[in-house]
């Protein structure tokens with residue numbers, strides 16, 4: 430393991446105190462509990478089994494391809510109730526936005542079809558603000574419209590496709606001087622990637638210079654809650670448009686997202702959104718179930734005890750660490766990624782001359798086993814992949830504990846112990 434990795438990691442002592450779950454919760458439950466309620470288990474048909482799919486224990490985290498998160502029981506109940514009755518969709522979007530803006534201390538809010546859709550709608554809003562008739566021209570007839578989006582070179586990422594689908598081109602800048610000089614009448618928006626590891630320009634400077642040129646500044650903070658305070662930190666810093674995923678840390682419907690920001694821009698975003706048909710956002714429909722699901726999830730999330738939740742994740746990581754460290758050469762370290770997925774995770778490493786198995790093979794064995802367990806996708810990777818700032822290597826297993834259900838930590842601990850100890854050479 431490289432020193433670079435060690436120096437950047439924020440290790441937590443595993444002897445630290447564990448905070449007891451809030452007394453507000455029913456007996457046996459803990460913060461972040463999303464387990465099925467008894468009555469829910471008997472409602473509806475088991476379509477996963479009809480489709481021959483095997484659900485797994487999520488020991489990975491909020492990854493889109495693993496369906497990210499489970500809605501809490503209260504939120505599931507609120508969605509079911511809303512699903513019983515039709516309402517006017519535009520009225521619902523507006524009322525939900527006003528409710529959320531108040532809770533999240535910003536001027537305006539919109540429930541979008543995921544953070545990526547919120548980025549598309551943000552871009553469309555910046556292109557068409559003050560020229561509503563241009564909405565129909567995005568993305569194919571852009572000749573008279575602002576069509577450049579500024580971004581730091583180190584912030585380029587796969588998600589900028591959600592911006593480019595508005596017919597704009599990304600203009601890369603590196604230094605503050607580059608950035609200042611890059612503004613011109615065709616500049617639509619200045620976009621920041623909140624969890625980026627590189628880049629010379631700070632959030633404050635990004636906003637300040639954009640405003641000097643009268644251009645809106647946007648910030649993709651999709652995977653960056655908890656902590657709760659991030660939900661208002663960036664709008665209060667001056668970002669005009671901020672995007673969060675609704676189905677990651679917030680535990681709303683997977684296909685929901687939050688667009689927060691300035692009133693005129695959020696209104697312009699809504700005009701580019703469904704249900705209006707001649708818009709770039711028409712294919713990103715947000716149903717009443719998604720909208721109510723996200724509003725209810727935000728309420729749920731704001732009600733959670735932050736320290737208690739973190740304590741619960743820490744406790745799960747410690748339990749797994751204690752089990753695997755009984756095996757010769759196995760070391761376990763709890764780390765907290767700096768911006769995205771900012772909760773305790775576990776890195777397990779071992780001597781591959783003592784345990785004859787690669788981390789990727791452990792991952793495959795856990796996924797194929799019973800119950801099936803999905804480990805974090807950074808497991809066994811040379812560069813951490815999707816997990817920022819961790820370099821596990823071929824003998825590094827990464828466990829994300831925050832999307833587990835209570836009790837699943839001991840199952841994961843037992844399976845990891847079984848698979849690793851079986852690989853030991855005598």
Ligand SMILES: *Cc1c(COP(=O)(O)O)cnc(C)c1O
Nearest residue numbers: 543544545588651652674675686
């Ligand atoms: C997950 C993610 C997105 C997309 O969010 P969705 O809600 O799935 O659309 C965008 N940006 C970043 C940095 C993300 O992590």
